[in-house]
Amino acid sequence: MKKELVILPDAYGKRSAVLVLAIMALLSFLFWQAGVAGSSAVAAFSFIAAMSVCGLLSFETRISERERHVVRAWHLAGIIPVWRRAYSFDVLRGVQQLHFAEAERDVWQVGLVTASGRFLMVTYFNSPTQNTPPEDAQRFQEYLARTVDLPVLEAA
Secondary structure, three states, X not given: OOOEEEEOOOOOHHHHHHHHHHHHHHHHHHHHHOOOOHHHXXXXXXXXXXXXXXXXXXXXXXXEOOOOEEEEEEEEOOOEXXXXXXXXXXXXXXXXXXEEEOOOOEEEEEEEEEOOOOEEEEEEEEEOOOOOOOHHHHHHHHHHHXXXXXXXXXXX
């Protein structure tokens, strides 16, 4: 029997949700104690609410060999489903790595490419060396390619 592979790019999703909520509660308390009122209060609390939602969104990728599809699901606080989309293996073209250079480290995203060319990030890896993908990223890319039976594509 083939298994379902679940990949969570942010392994600390629920812990991050608690941290975001704690920070936002603290900011709300400080605004309230400072006596923010009227339109300033509406603006301040709207900003806090928007930042909370952004900080609480996370996604997971489920790959089912048995059902031959990939499901991308977004959740609020890692619990409440917000959005879900399924992709059949038939609409996937390959597995690819994308490189993003940052000041102190590089980020290597590993994901699937659809027939239309859309990149679906599955997970990411950090590397202190520039222009050299970490071995974990290479191994995961090969594993993902074997799992979905697709070729490894060159970086764009």
